[in-house]
Amino acid sequence: MVDSKQQWKAWLYLAPAIVLLLIFTVWPIFNTVRMALLENYSGLKAAAGMQFELGFGNFVKVVQYKRFVQCLKNTCLLCVLTVPISTLLALLVAVALNSIKFLQKGLQTIFFLPYVTNSIAIGMVFAAMFNIVGSFYGTENELIVTAGIINNIIGFFGGKHINWINYGSSYEANMFVMVVYIVWNALPFKILVLLGGLQSINKQYYDAAKVDGTPRRRVFTHITVPLLSPMLAYVIITGFIGGFKEYTSIVGIFGENMGPPDDAGRLNTMVGFIYDALETNSQGRASAAALILFGIILVVTLINNQVSKKRVHY
Amino acid sequence: MSERKIMQEQNMQIVSARSRIIRGCVKCFTYAFLILMAAVVLFPFYWMVISSLKSLEEYRLNVPTFWPRKILLSNYADAFTTASLGRLFYNTMIVGVVSTLLSLVITVLSAFAFARLEFKGRDAMFGALLATMMIPGELFTITNYATVTSFGWMNTYTVLIVPFLVSVFYIYLLRQNFMQIPNELYLAAKVDGTSDLKYLWKVMVPLSLPTLISITILKMMGAWNSYIWPRLVANDEAHRMITNGLRNAFTETTGDVNYPVQMAAVAIVSAPLFLVFVFLRKYIMAGVSRSGIKG
Numbered sequence: 001m002v003d004s005k006q007q008w009k010a011w012l013y014l015a016p017a018i019v020l021l022l023i024f025t026v027w028p029i030f031n032t033v034r035m036a037l038l039e040n041y042s043g044l045k046a047a048a049g050m051q052f053e054l055g056f057g058n059f060v061k062v063v064q065y066k067r068f069v070q071c072l073k074n075t076c077l078l079c080v081l082t083v084p085i086s087t088l089l090a091l092l093v094a095v096a097l098n099s100i101k102f103l104q105k106g107l108q109t110i111f112f113l114p115y116v117t118n119s120i121a122i123g124m125v126f127a128a129m130f131n132i133v134g135s136f137y138g139t140e141n142e143l144i145v146t147a148g149i150i151n152n153i154i155g156f157f158g159g160k161h162i163n164w165i166n167y168g169s170s171y172e173a174n175m176f177v178m179v180v181y182i183v184w185n186a187l188p189f190k191i192l193v194l195l196g197g198l199q200s201i202n203k204q205y206y207d208a209a210k211v212d213g214t215p216r217r218r219v220f221t222h223i224t225v226p227l228l229s230p231m232l233a234y235v236i237i238t239g240f241i242g243g244f245k246e247y248t249s250i251v252g253i254f255g256e257n258m259g260p261p262d263d264a265g266r267l268n269t270m271v272g273f274i275y276d277a278l279e280t281n282s283q284g285r286a287s288a289a290a291l292i293l294f295g296i297i298l299v300v301t302l303i304n305n306q307v308s309k310k311r312v313h314y
Numbered sequence: 315m316s317e318r319k320i321m322q323e324q325n326m327q328i329v330s331a332r333s334r335i336i337r338g339c340v341k342c343f344t345y346a347f348l349i350l351m352a353a354v355v356l357f358p359f360y361w362m363v364i365s366s367l368k369s370l371e372e373y374r375l376n377v378p379t380f381w382p383r384k385i386l387l388s389n390y391a392d393a394f395t396t397a398s399l400g401r402l403f404y405n406t407m408i409v410g411v412v413s414t415l416l417s418l419v420i421t422v423l424s425a426f427a428f429a430r431l432e433f434k435g436r437d438a439m440f441g442a443l444l445a446t447m448m449i450p451g452e453l454f455t456i457t458n459y460a461t462v463t464s465f466g467w468m469n470t471y472t473v474l475i476v477p478f479l480v481s482v483f484y485i486y487l488l489r490q491n492f493m494q495i496p497n498e499l500y501l502a503a504k505v506d507g508t509s510d511l512k513y514l515w516k517v518m519v520p521l522s523l524p525t526l527i528s529i530t531i532l533k534m535m536g537a538w539n540s541y542i543w544p545r546l547v548a549n550d551e552a553h554r555m556i557t558n559g560l561r562n563a564f565t566e567t568t569g570d571v572n573y574p575v576q577m578a579a580v581a582i583v584s585a586p587l588f589l590v591f592v593f594l595r596k597y598i599m600a601g602v603s604r605s606g607i608k609g
Binding site: 006007009010011013014016017020021023024025027028029031032035043089092093096097099100103107109110111112113114115116117118119120121122124125126128129131133145146147148149152184187189192216244245247248251255256271274275278279283286287290291293294297298301 | 340344345347348349351352354356358359361373374375376377420421423424426427431432433434436443446448449450451452453454455456457458459461476477478479480485535538539542546557561564565566571573577580583584587588590591598
């Protein structure tokens with residue numbers, strides 16, 4: 001009796017969540033697969049009563065699309081560059097923070113600050129720092145009013161001014177700015193997790209190493225890193241997943257243009273491609289791209305799990 | 315024998331002195347590294363604030379100044395009117411507060427069911443829910459865009475609130491917390507004839523308040539920072555949210571831009587996040603370290 005009463009009560013409590021999940025989570029999963037498998041599916045045409053054939057045409061078209069290949073390249077490049085750099089920097093900062101007492105809390109707070117920011121808003125600040133104020137027409141008579149703070153700092157150390165994000169800037173320069181911004185943005189979360197991991201390592205290991213007179217570097221590579229490996233694996237995997245979904249940080253710096261003024265869309269990413277396809281009412285293509293993105297994330301997660309099983313010390 | 319002992323002691327002293335010097339150097343190096351990194355982390359904030367206080371002429375100086383010669387607060391007033399920030403604040407607050415409240419109710423009820431009640435298929439269902447967390451949100455957006463259009467929700471507050479009310483992650487977080495509360499309390503309450511809802515409200519909710527506060531903050535921050543979905547479905551004057559408003563008001567990112575006003579707008583948009591951070595850091599960090607999701 002009690003059991004059956006608990007049964008319907010449980011479903012009653014879950015009802016609001018289930019209804020919303022069915023509409024906004026479960027149905028979209030099936031519908032996305034359906035739309036991706038209907039040739040050239042478009043919401044507008046479907047509303048007009050058009051029928052679509054079944055097939056893999058959307059996937060083939062997406063992969064052959066030049067813009068998509070560019071988006072995939074940008075996304076992968078950003079992942080491959082930012083995840084190792086930010087993980088390594090975060091590890092160094094966390095280890096350094098863990099080894100000090102004076103100022104530890106204060107510095108920890110500073111390092112967490114970038115987390116509580118709006119990625120569009122601070123992207124605009126980075127754009128201001130790298131931007132050259134002036135007029136660029138891709139001709140000889142360029143007018144530079146001020147080269148921006150970053151260029152001034154470079155100039156102070158004797159370097160040459162670089163056109164980072166303006167008209168006529170190079171792809172490499174654009175990418176550099178994006179990597180700097182994304183790493184800056186990714187550090188706080190990684191430092192927080194790694195520092196938490198370091199603080200939970202049993203002090204006895206370090207005491208034992210001290211008794212044996214183990215040198216610092218060996219302590220780091222043979223005690224700290226192995227015992228921290230679950231946290232490192234977690235930080236790397238979430239970094240990759242976040243990296244594959246990169247979009248707003250680029251909007252923050254380059255605007256909806258997704259590239260410098262003379263080459264719009266040059267820095268577009270997978271997510272950007274999906275939204276572009278959605279806005280031109282090519283839901284079939286958007287769905288195919290979203291499923292490819294899901295596939296990549298799934299593969300990266302699985303690879304990471306396999307590597308973790310062998311390498312991660314629990 | 316005694317001579318030997320003295321020699322040994324001297325040796326020890328030399329070794330310990332050397333190791334002390336090395337330790338001192340390492341400490342210096344550690345602090346230098348940390349302070350340098352902290353400066354890099356803080357620099358954009360510093361640049362935002364001082365740029366927002368400069369006049370346009372001063373900003374356009376060939377060699378930038380590191381402190382405004384004359385502090386100009388009028389940029390903030392200009393920013394407020396250029397981007398009509400008042401309206402944007404109002405819209406964002408409505409969406410943030412309503413969606414947080416409703417989301418909390420739904421999360422508490424679901425987490426309670428998963429943590430305390432026995433029903434068929436509970437574990438299978440919970441596993442399925444967790445599995446959906448792997449799927450990138452863009453996959454849902456494509457269909458949800460069509461769904462909300464057919465509901466006639468375009469350009470309303472509803473479209474900004476309802477689709478994101480259920481968060482599997484928050485349910486998971488709260489369920490973990492609920493499970494730590496001893497079941498004996500629940501059984502005792504049952505014996506006393508306390509209703510489930512009363513028990514939930516009087517015992518479970520107060521005991522898991524820190525988690526609920528974390529969820530509230532993350533949800534509010536999510537509303538404040540959301541960009542993609544609002545841009546798709548509610549980018550009209552009446553419902554536009556703060557992040558979209560900011561990007562729309564200042565579309566120029568490169569070239570000759572009125573940066574002082576733009577930076578003032580950015581500072582205004584960032585300020586509430588900082589206040590939340592200063593006062594509620596503990597809860598944010600607790601929630602964040604378990605999520606890996608921004609906002």
